[in-house]
Amino acid sequence: MSRPVLLTVDDDPAVSRAIARDLRRRYGEQYQVVRAASGPEALDALRELKLRGGRVAAILADYRMPHMSGVDFLEQAMDLFPAARRALLTAYSDTDAAIAAINVVDVDYYLLKPWEPPEEKLYPVVDALIEAWQATGEPEVTEVKVVGHRWSAPSFAMRDFLARNHVPYRWYGADEPEGRRLLDAAGLDEGAVPLVVTPDGTPLAAPGTAAVAAAVGLATAPAADFYDLAIIGGGPAGLGAAVYGASEGLRTVLVERMAVGGQAGQSSRIENYLGFPDGVSGDQLTDRARRQAAKFGAEVLAAREVTGLEVRGSARVVRFADGSEVAAHTVLLATGVAYRPLTAPGVAELTGRGVYYGSAATEAPECAGEDVYIVGGANSAGQAAVFFARHAARVTLLVRGDSLARSMSHYLIEQLAALPNVQTRTGTVVTEAHGDARLEAISVRDADGACETLKAGHLFVFIGAQPPTDWLCAQVRRDEQGFVCTGADLLVEGRRPPGWQLPRDPYHLETSVPGVFAAGDVRAGSVKRVASAVGEGAMAVNLVHRYLETT
Structure with a gap:
């Protein structure tokens, strides 16, 4: 794991060198000390750290800097690393303003310059900052990061691609705080999702699978002609x-x-x-x-x-x-x-947003306590029904034919019969899928022509080939x-x-x-x-x- 960061921001080169020197002397073995000469430069460094999944333990910023004050900088830095602890470096004449800023941007401490001797005036404050940060338990994220919308077909396709290729990743909703921070760090808005961030911090906005494969280390080019x-x-x-x-x-x-x-x-x-x-x-x-x-x-x-x-x-x-x-x-x-496409109205529009082809294992946790419908009567559908029965409240197999025995192995038929939360409806076809942002219901027709609309959030299709x-x-x-x-x-x-x-x-x-x-x-x-x-x-x-x- 990489070392957490202690960030210092000061436009005075002599002060910047001095505080970095003192911090490295005490904390250099366990923390990486990074210094910046201005607020904008420090924000760029924080954005890069955010994309790389790094951690920032504490930020020490000069109160009075040109272009961006220490208060303005810390306010923006909080948006990227809210768990990082914050302190202002200030001259004696700015003490009252620094104290007032503590209430404006939730600054933890202020430090007077000069801080000699550091053993008395610097290290006790930094120790307290680090202790407070450690209590938050902020983890380092070394996996690929994916930001997207829960009910988005492209976002689902990207998660499914990474999962099936055994690439570890961390998922963030674009409407969640950490997802928004990653989008901000990459300079993007929600229209650029799915956002994929590689472990080295490279952001890929709405990329194709080939670009992602190359970026995460999967072999994509032949070694010979x-x-x-x-x-x-x-x-x-x-x-x-x-x-x-x-x-x-x-x-x-x-x-x-x-x-x-x-x-x-x-x-x-x-x-x-x-x-x-x-x-x-x-x-x-x-x-x-x-x-x-x-x-x-x-x-x-x-x-x-x-x-x-x-x-x-x-x-x-x-x-x-x-x-x-x-x-x-x-x-x-x-x-x-x-798998042959299910041609019922509404299915194409809701594919990846509640309608899935094949056994989408990435969706299994989302099925907990819900009703799941599976279209198909062969082994793949039966295996999926057994799998989702461990998560869903109820699994219903919708089979066009009049019997499972025509296309499903005997051992699977016996397993399904033994599962209390699995039922099979033969002679049944899906006639329509309903929903706006996601699948909400399906209409089915039985062999006798009777039609019914069922509440459904997940429909998995395994028909034909x-x-x-x-x-x-x-x-x-x-x-x-x-x-x-x-x-x-x-x-x-x-x-x-x-x-x-x-x-x-x-x-x-x-x-x-x-x-x-x-x-x-x-x-x-x-x-x-x-x-x-x-x-x-x-x-x-x-x-x-x-x-x-x-x-």
Whole structure:
């Protein structure tokens, strides 16, 4: 932890040096002594300290300074560090004015100049200031700081991005005192939120995830221009391929748009994955896989959106949204699937403000004692219901079908049935979401056509799956839903895909472009389970080796 600050402000260089010297002599081992020559200079220093999360124990300011008096300075300094203790340095002739200022800006003490000997006239006062400050228990904030509005979609997206990428952060409401202090220190107003402040004090106003990722130390740029294997997507299939590819000596880079783990990383608990009899959260499982891939030498790039794939001779080139690119001998498409949007009126406007896609773990504490509604009937929805049942007063699953058994694992159905605060409404669809600043209610329709409006503050959506493959080049064949076709599915009456130049059929996980493979949920006909995705990722590496050996 950094040392708390003792700040002195005096426009007389000789006085400034003298008091800094005396303070360092007594307090230098435990406190950082900072001196400024004017009120504006001292305020700049305080703003920087505020953004860095530093602490100010005491401020000693000269009463009579040009441009800004000590009283005016302390009044503004209190807005930034209200817990800091304050003292005025004054000449004998200004004693009465200094005493009056104590009542104006809540000054703790005044000190006459000169203060010789300091053991009698300076140190007892500073000791008292420090003791009073220590009693406040003001903590040092070393994490990333985020200032935003509670019911703001961009603010929620930033918190979710940091949480899913395991970046510790401290949240401040823009309408709360400390949030306003950080905005003031950065010279911004509430319109600039979310404000992200890095540990070194750099303020980022309404930044994109790529800028935040780079600022907080996540890897965003590839270390090389060419790789053996480029993996697009950091879910179980991509992570499985990264572990096996890097461990077998392939120069491997994994590119993830949002956060490593994908949809599986948002699962509150996975209980049917081999080797974890007591279950494991998706976040824990995929984070272990990320660290395992990094141990073997795979590069993992965060917050990089892929917008194109191009064939250039023997190279497969991946283009990014910022115009940069990376090339590889082979590419694995492991982008998984995205939750299908709920198209009911009002949902789009309230997304991030009470309506969420996936299991937003950052929202769990806010659900305490409230009713939570979950739309969906597959495993992801069931896992979320079990998770939120630990926080919410009641969890209601809204299922379009007539039974959970069609799409949810048996063990989850049994768990849900055993939870007294979880209920399931089958044959039910959401027809509208209501609310102004945030979600306030939802309208639903039952199978018999009966409609009802329910008070709701939190709605989590887990419906269907659509593959994010619109960015792929036309040469990569997809089915009518957008899933990538591979292997034997590419053969029509025994004929290979148009443009296929190799004297062999496509490998099992190979797409219609030689050297481009697909694994996991994005692949047409895949089994939508974590174990199968990991297996396909490993299998893809074996096929990559075969491809490299024959080309």
